[in-house]
Amino acid sequence: MPEGAKRGSRRGGRGRGGRRSPLVAALDLGTNNCRLLVASSARDGQLRVVDSFSRIVRLGEGVAATGLLSEAAIDRTVAALRICAQHIGNHAGVRLRAVGTEACRRASNVGVLLARAREEAGIALEIISAEEEARLAAIGCAPLVDSEAEGSLIFDIGGGSTEVIWMKRDGNGTLNVMSAISTPVGVVSLSEAAQGALDRAGYDRMRDEMIERFAAVKVEMDGKGAFDCGTHHLLGTSGTVTTLAGIALGLARYDRGKVDASWHDCADIETVIGRLAGLDLPGRAAIGCVGADRADLIVPGCAIFSAIRHTWPCLQLRVADRGLREGILRELLARH
Numbered sequence: 001m002p003e004g005a006k007r008g009s010r011r012g013g014r015g016r017g018g019r020r021s022p023l024v025a026a027l028d029l030g031t032n033n034c035r036l037l038v039a040s041s042a043r044d045g046q047l048r049v050v051d052s053f054s055r056i057v058r059l060g061e062g063v064a065a066t067g068l069l070s071e072a073a074i075d076r077t078v079a080a081l082r083i084c085a086q087h088i089g090n091h092a093g094v095r096l097r098a099v100g101t102e103a104c105r106r107a108s109n110v111g112v113l114l115a116r117a118r119e120e121a122g123i124a125l126e127i128i129s130a131e132e133e134a135r136l137a138a139i140g141c142a143p144l145v146d147s148e149a150e151g152s153l154i155f156d157i158g159g160g161s162t163e164v165i166w167m168k169r170d171g172n173g174t175l176n177v178m179s180a181i182s183t184p185v186g187v188v189s190l191s192e193a194a195q196g197a198l199d200r201a202g203y204d205r206m207r208d209e210m211i212e213r214f215a216a217v218k219v220e221m222d223g224k225g226a227f228d229c230g231t232h233h234l235l236g237t238s239g240t241v242t243t244l245a246g247i248a249l250g251l252a253r254y255d256r257g258k259v260d261a262s263w264h265d266c267a268d269i270e271t272v273i274g275r276l277a278g279l280d281l282p283g284r285a286a287i288g289c290v291g292a293d294r295a296d297l298i299v300p301g302c303a304i305f306s307a308i309r310h311t312w313p314c315l316q317l318r319v320a321d322r323g324l325r326e327g328i329l330r331e332l333l334a335r336h
Contacts, residue, residue: 022336023050023091026328027084027098029125031060031159031188032297033239034080037325038091041333047326053087055080056293059113060103060160064189069107074116081121095336097328099128099136102160102184130182133324134163138177140326141237142167144261144318145175150231153312156323157238157304159188159297164217164308166227179221183213187240190300198299203277206300210307218311233316234266234309237323239294240301245319246289247272253288260321266309269317273302 021040028035038051057076063069088094098117104110104127117123128136137156145152151168162185166178190210194202221227245259248268276284276298285295309317 023094024329024332025088025094025096026325028325029100031103031186032056032058035325036084036087039329047329051087053084060188063103063106064192068109069113074113078116078120081117081123085121085123095332097332098123098125100125101133102158134165134180134182136327137163137323138165138167139330140323141235141320142175144235144320146233149233152233152235154235155308157240157301158186160186162186162304166221179224181217181220183217187297187300191297200277203299203303206303207306210304211310214307214311229312229314232314233318234314235318235320237320240305241319242321243289243298244269244272251289256321259319262319264317266315266317273306276302
């Protein structure tokens, strides 16, 4: 439990044989967001979320250009980590794994953040590799791979990197990771590198750049075997993908219960992308599932998604409002 956190009385649910399931927590500090989940194991083996927190902190703002976390970004992040510590402290005996991803990997002064996180929030951050990030995302999303499909291309569009994971069933029907590749471009870094306004022309330039990047990823993946778009589907996790799904579903406001595990024709998502790319910043911000916080990042995210779909042209997309954090939680529960 984080230092100085208040011990609460809420505990996990009952597990098999009447045993109390432990509470575990996963904190994902990304380039754009700080997210926390506290959960236990339900009787059906699923995760039972008992607490959550999410805040946009833009930790990676400017890192691509300077190689440094700014003082303002560190301040925003530590403030969010303090709130995470309060949430964790409201529950007794929580086992926590807190990880930092691309912005932390790239910043030469990340030690300043690590020290302040420990001293001011009582949270020990672990900077994980791109490979570990992809592995955990695959674990978190694997339950959503269609049981009738041969496999899936899982992708996680982050703020500073994008992970692409190919999972395929073996002769026994067990899903295995065939390839997991991370490319150091996400919605924040792509937005900061964009030349000119994020209008339709700007979107087209970013999409072309990402198609070129993913072509190299595909060459590497093809070395592990042939990917059949007819027997696989796309499985996307990230704020970009869940936002696009919310718009495609016609939601006035984002609703995780309707978005998570939803199926979409990729062509329908491309239609949503075309609509967003044609709007200006206020127009995108006025869409309920986008809002002001994501209005400047949704177009780079659209460019990344469309490039992935161009490279692996599957017909169907399943959307996951889950990923790295759920992978951490499942591993913590399994170890217990």
